[in-house]
Amino acid sequence: MDTTNNKAAPRNGTASRTPRTHSTKPRWNYKGGFDRARLPPPSDYFAQQGLKLTGGGEWKDAICPFHEDTKPSLRVRLDTGGFRCMVCGAHGGDVLAFHQQRYGLSFKQAAQQLGAWIGGAR
Ligand SMILES: [Zn+2]
DSSP, X not given: OOOOOOOOOOOTTOOOXXXXXXXXXXXXXGGXXXXXXXXXXXXXXXXXXXXXXXXXXXXXXXXXXXXXXSSOOEEEETTTOOEEXXXXXXXXXXXXXXXXXXXXXXXXXXXXXXXXXXXXXX
């Protein structure tokens, strides 16, 4: 008889879960009145922009508004708003970048139009 000697001695009190001390500095501090949380959800925004999104994966396909597109060349992500066109190369990381590029706006103008600029809005 071989008694398997499981020495799974429970160590008391050593489950030290040190709370991560991430810096609490706001990442977008340098952009002044920009509040990313106020950006419209990508799905709403792209629908507003008249994009018909197709496809079932993480990346949706759409007709690219940045060039004369005949078949869906633009890929967009609904979680981040990131987009990339396989034909003309237009790309960006969020709906703000999309708005800027589509309408030739500055960062602040685009943020204001999307309702994501607070304070000092004129
Ligand atoms: Zn394109």
